[in-house]
Amino acid sequence: MLKDLDPLLLNQIRLGVMSLLVSLKEAEFNYLREELKCTAGNLSAQLQKLKDAGYIDIEKTFKNNYPLTTCRITKKGLEAFRRHFEHLKSYKPFK
Amino acid sequence: MLKDLDPLLLNQIRLGVMSLLVSLKEAEFNYLREELKCTAGNLSAQLQKLKDAGYIDIEKTFKNNYPLTTCRITKKGLEAFRRHFEHLKSYKPFK
């Protein structure tokens, strides 16, 4: 029960990224950075972890000559996110 | 919004302790340890953090000659827990 929570989703920034990507399907690096009010370095590190876990895809392109990093949630990531919340829902205050 | 999540409740063991104490109002150390399937050392450390934050009270007595540690949630802890979940609920999958 309690140990079924996804360790990757017990971090504020990673949880925030996943949450936003669930609704948005796609988000740019600086949008996430601003929305989550975190440093670029921290965001960069956490995105890498989500990518390593196969929870998100990261696409690197250019926009107006500047590098642009775009993130999307994967099927695996979506499932992990839903599972995580199913477990959270089993807590008393939700019943 | 996202940054309103309580850092203390983003740890699995602390979240588990709080969750159990919300329903039980009182729990012994070894009950928590077994329920949460964690080592005693880890539990001891996390309980201390919850106590330092004023989220739980820890009472130390003796039972059958052995030390007995009993935990209860505080008003402050209950409020923090509820607040944390209110914020979680605002995530899309809950809507």
Place this chain on the structure above:
DNA sequence: TAAAGTAGTTTAAAATATAAACCAAATTTT
């Protein structure tokens, strides 16, 4: 009374998170 068990705490190492320093290229200022 020696060995094993109970109930935890302390510690030290491993994992994680974070800010600060850095990089490459683009743009703006002087």
Place this chain on the structure above:
DNA sequence: AAAATTTGGTTTATATTTTAAACTACTTTA
């Protein structure tokens, strides 16, 4: 057209957190 500044990130070094293992203190059993 240099020099300085900005953009969009990544890398790294430090600080924090987590965790298992070692330890304390006492009790029970053999």
